[in-house]
Amino acid sequence: MRVLVCVKRVPAPGARINITDDGQAVDAAHLGFTVSPHEECGVEECVQLVERHGGEATVLTLGPVEAEEQLRYAASLGVQHAVLLSADTTQWDPQRTASAIADAIETLEAEDGAFDLILFGNESADTGGFQVGIRVAHKLERPIVNAIKGIDLDLDNSKVTARREIDGGREIYELPTPAILGVKEGLNLPRYPTMKGRLASKKVEIKVLEAEGDEGQQSRVTLLQPPEQVSNTVKIGEGVEAAPAIVDLLDELGVLS
Amino acid sequence: MSDILILCEHDRGSIEPSTLEALTFARGAFEGDDLHVLVCGEVDDLAPLGEYGATAVIVAEHDMLRDFSPETWGQVLAQQIDDMSPEVVLACGTSRGNEVLAQAAARLDMPFVANVNEVADDFADDDETEVTRVQWGGSLLERAGLEADTKIISVTHHAVEPVSAEGEEAPSSTFEPEIDELYARSIVIDREIAEAGVTLSTAPVVVGGGRAVGSADAFAPLEELAELLGGRVGCSRAVTNNGWRPHSDQVGQTGTRIAPELYIANGISGAIQHWVGAMASKKILAINTDPDANMVTKADYCVIGDLHDIIPAVIEEVKKRS
Structure with missing residues (x-):
């Protein structure tokens, strides 16, 4: 079995996101980097699929050379192969991103065979375009369903059962493999890397491909802060003595049943 | 006058409130333009579409539209865009809305801008224009440029409250789209219903x-x-x-x-x-x-x-x- 997970390097913001002076990017000077939460679950799922079915997992990212950090993190959790599609993607739009990733997947599959399953995050934490996985699936002529929070891969029958959470329940899909899924956080609980995993990840060879991609039709003019929500917090008390005042407030707001 | 094509989001025949959000947004942003609503499969009651401002309703009828599938809905929408060449294609930025618009845009190799809060003046008629959209789940905004004759956008979910236009029932027509049988592969095959009662998203x-x-x-x-x-x-x-x-x-x-x-x-x-x-x-x-x-x-x-x-x-x- 061969599985692939595509991840994106994004800043890990705290309580506020600042913008660079030119308005083109998030000011990450004092921030760490991570992968989008949905994709963390995608990485974990690939590792679990290999534990269950054997075979190999590959992680791929498109971005600057610094994204090697995110590839090594995935490797420290148990992913065997890592691919960096190297490009300065600051001005890339979703169409171009998808076309470069689809090209790269075709190259990887021509060398080592098709991936039974490819996972994308449902949307990236930063730009949130909601479309790269779908465009890649269309170029590769494979089925894709988004918002997936449960996966059962049946290799014998070449199919994957996928569960999607909707308000008040779940939808069940059954796709023939090779297939692609857009996954969401909650799919699993990602593990933390072990010391052994960290050491092993340093030795994983990173395959570097140059990314081109066909130019898209969307561009960034500038990033903006949303209008500040002014809040004059009313302090209603301190410690246990505040309990009656809290219940008065519940009453006042009409939520005391 | 421009043609605006709006995707009706419904679940096995019952129209989602998100569709009414999209219509409310469209009425404000594209005043005086024709608001065509595309319905994939049968809907119990089309009246709310006209009430919220639709000027025409187009219903796609096909066996394969018996339940939701991102691929069948995406193909039907792509076909309708191809036939109509609307200036704007719009849906609410829900899970399904964004997914179906992305499916259609991928098929037509057109750009798609997700989760838009605001469009520029003359957005429908300019083929080089701008939108304001959300990033980071709403903690940051982006002004984005868009170059396209047909502009495919989703409206951020909950950015507008649905407001009735008290409109008359809109004239409706039906057509049978061509859907590749292959796409039966992504139709919902079953559902699990969660426990009844108040959910996190509806709790008071x-x-x-x-x-x-x-x-x-x-x-x-x-x-x-x-x-x-x-x-x-x-x-x-x-x-x-x-x-x-x-x-x-x-x-x-x-x-x-x-x-x-x-x-x-x-x-x-x-x-x-x-x-x-x-x-x-x-x-x-x-x-x-x-x-x-x-x-x-x-x-x-x-x-x-x-x-x-x-x-x-x-x-x-x-x-x-x-």
Whole structure:
């Protein structure tokens, strides 16, 4: 079995996101980097699929050379192969991103065979375009369903059962493999890397491909802060003595049943 | 006069409120233009579409549209775009809305801009124009340029309240689209129905807990308070990452977006990830030992102190009064 997970390097913001002076990017000077939460679950799922079915997992990212950090993190959790599609993607739009990733997947599959399953995050934490996985699936002529929070891969029958959470329940899909899924956080609980995993990840060879991609039709003019929500917090008390005042407030707001 | 094509989101025949959000947005942004609504499969009652401003309804009828599939809906929408060459294609930015627009855009190799709050003047008629859209789940905005004759955009979910235009029933027509049989592969095959009762997204009160709660067991008083108030327990990402609560309880950008009458945030620092899921709450009460925590400074009300002491005292007080 061969599985692939595509991840994106994004800043890990705290309580506020600042913008660079030119308005083109998030000011990450004092921030760490991570992968989008949905994709963390995608990485974990690939590792679990290999534990269950054997075979190999590959992680791929498109971005600057610094994204090697995110590839090594995935490797420290148990992913065997890592691919960096190297490009300065600051001005890339979703169409171009998808076309470069689809090209790269075709190259990887021509060398080592098709991936039974490819996972994308449902949307990236930063730009949130909601479309790269779908465009890649269309170029590769494979089925894709988004918002997936449960996966059962049946290799014998070449199919994957996928569960999607909707308000008040779940939808069940059954796709023939090779297939692609857009996954969401909650799919699993990602593990933390072990010391052994960290050491092993340093030795994983990173395959570097140059990314081109066909130019898209969307561009960034500038990033903006949303209008500040002014809040004059009313302090209603301190410690246990505040309990009656809290219940008065519940009453006042009409939520005391 | 421009043609605006709006995707009707429905679940096995019942129209979703998100469709009415898209229509309300379209009425404001594209005043005087023709608002065509595309319905994939049968809908029980088409009247709300006209009532909310649709000028025409187009119903695609096909056996393969018996239930939702991102691929069949995407193909039908792509076909309709091809036939009509509308200036704008629009849906609400829900899970399905964004997915189907992306499916159609991929097929036509057209750009698609997700989660737009605002469009430029003359947006429909300019083939080089701009939108304002959300990033980071709503904590940041982006002004984006778009170069296209047909502009495919989704409207941020909950950015507009659906408002009736008190319109007449719109004239409707039907057509049979061509759908590749191959796409039967992504039609919903089954459903699991969750337990009945109030859900996190509909609860009138949410009692939230953060890292400071300390353990899975320590959520018991929060559970008790939530039950007393007819609400639900929510939590931050730190809590689910520690395995103290299931992910379905998580409030935030990658969890559930809540909009209760009151959100009681206990021991939650208020990172961006959590805040964007909680900010639609009508009122927020933060209980925290740190008076400078982001959640405290953004809340409507605060109590400074340890939730482990305060919550049991509140429970006692509520019981005393009932």
